[in-house]
Amino acid sequence: MNYLKHFRLRELPFGITPDTSYFFACRSIQEALNTLLIAVSNGEGFIKITGEVGTGKTLLCRKFLSTLGPSWVSAYIPNPNLEPRSLLLALADDLGVAGAKSEPHRLEKDLMQRLLDVARQGKRVVVCMDDTQAMPLGTLESVRLLTNLETEKRKLMQVVLFGQPELDRKLASESVRQLRQRITFQYRLKALARNEVFDYVAHRLTIAGYSGPALFTNSALRSIQLASRGIPRLVNILAHKALLLVYAENGRQAERRHVRTAIEDTPAASLHWWWRAA
Numbered sequence: 325m326n327y328l329k330h331f332r333l334r335e336l337p338f339g340i341t342p343d344t345s346y347f348f349a350c351r352s353i354q355e356a357l358n359t360l361l362i363a364v365s366n367g368e369g370f371i372k373i374t375g376e377v378g379t380g381k382t383l384l385c386r387k388f389l390s391t392l393g394p395s396w397v398s399a400y401i402p403n404p405n406l407e408p409r410s411l412l413l414a415l416a417d418d419l420g421v422a423g424a425k426s427e428p429h430r431l432e433k434d435l436m437q438r439l440l441d442v443a444r445q446g447k448r449v450v451v452c453m454d455d456t457q458a459m460p461l462g463t464l465e466s467v468r469l470l471t472n473l474e475t476e477k478r479k480l481m482q483v484v485l486f487g488q489p490e491l492d493r494k495l496a497s498e499s500v501r502q503l504r505q506r507i508t509f510q511y512r513l514k515a516l517a518r519n520e521v522f523d524y525v526a527h528r529l530t531i532a533g534y535s536g537p538a539l540f541t542n543s544a545l546r547s548i549q550l551a552s553r554g555i556p557r558l559v560n561i562l563a564h565k566a567l568l569l570v571y572a573e574n575g576r577q578a579e580r581r582h583v584r585t586a587i588e589d590t591p592a593a594s595l596h597w598w599w600r601a602a
Contacts (some may be wrong), residue, residue: 326571327567327568327571330571330574331534331539332533333532333533333534334532335532335533336532336564337528337529337532337534337563337564338528338559338564339560339564340557340560340561342380342382342383342386343383344383344387344390345531346531347387348527348528348556350516350517350520350524351514351520352514352516353380353384353513355511356511357384357387357388357391359371359373359509359510359511360373360384360484360509360511361388361391362509363482363508363509364392364396364482364484367478367482368482368508369471369479369483369506370468370471370482370483370485370506371482371485371508371509371510372484372487372491372507372509372510372511373484373485373486373510373511373512373513374486374487374488374489374492374510374511374512374513375488375512375513375514376488376489376513376515376555377488377555377557378556378557378592379555380513380556381454381486381487381513384486384513385454385486388484389452392450395446395447396448396449396450397419397442397447397448397449397450398418398449398450398451398452399414399415399449399450399452400418400452401415401418401451401452401453401454402454402455403455404454404455404457404458404459404463404487405458405459405460406459406460406463407462408460408463408465408466409431411463411467412431412466412470413431415435415470416431416434416435416438418451419438419439419442419449420438421434421435421438422434432470435470439473439480439481440473442480448478448480448482449480449481449482450482450483451467451481451482451483451484452483452486453467453483453484453485453486454486455486455488456485456487456491457488457494458487459494461499461500464494464495464500464503465502467483468500468502468503468506471506485507495507515554515555516549516555516556517554518546518549518554521545521549521552521554522542524556524559525540525548525559525563528560528563537577538577539576539577539578540563540566540578541577541578541579543579544566544579544580544583547583548562548563548566548583551583551587551590551593552593558590558593561590562586562587562590562593565585565586565590566578566582566583566585566586567582569585569586570582
């Protein structure tokens with residue numbers, strides 16, 4: 325790709341697909357990861373991680389799962405809009421339960437047996453569920469019932485709920501109050517701070533293979549930070565668009581004007597009063 329050759333890159337540095345090789349341990353993300361690792365090591369039943377759109381929940385989830393060692397058996401449910409039986413089937417498939425197409429009662433029994441077998445092997449089970457703010461209340465309740473199985477010391481299955489802030493409103497429902505009471509660890513992801521945006525952009529460029537002079541002026545980076553409000557996904561989008569504009573001009577560095585054009589082309593970014601005044 326000529327774009328990559330022009331900037332001497334191995335790959336695109338600002339893609340929006342979650343890729344753990346680009347994991348950036350900013351303060352918020354690192355605190356969230358530490359919370360997850362401490363919670364599961366303590367054998368807690370439910371853990372909740374919330375954050376606005378684009379703050380890195382899915383990337384955090386994948387990083388967390390990749391951090392777990394061989395003593396763990398994990399399942400990942402990316403599609404939250406499932407009815408209870410569909411969720412059980414998805415869990416059964418991920419956990420390697422044979423005969424996952426059996427009757428509902430038999431399916432639950434087989435799942436429970438699988439959890440017991442894993443425990444006898446000295447291993448533990450963790451289930452990560454993404455975008456759970458969209459999960460039906462009945463499905464959430466079915467997950468709680470599955471976690472009822474436990475030994476004298478710990479739960480046989482731990483569940484991590486990843487979701488947007490709307491998840492908190494859903495969990496406020498009386499119908500899932502028992503689940504709400506079982507959430508013992510939780511963390512709210514925050515946006516990148518100003519200095520973190522600068523480091524984040526540099527980090528991604530380095531991972532993508534760049535080692536030359538600064539590709540962004542300080543004023544360009546400051547504009548990205550303000551317009552993105554520190555949301556990593558928006559930082560990626562604005563940085564990528566700005567570099568495309570530089571490439572179109574056969575230039576070598578993104579300036580404030582390039583970022584401004586990128587902002588105007590990105591509805592989710594904010595053209596603040598400071599920009600109009602300038």
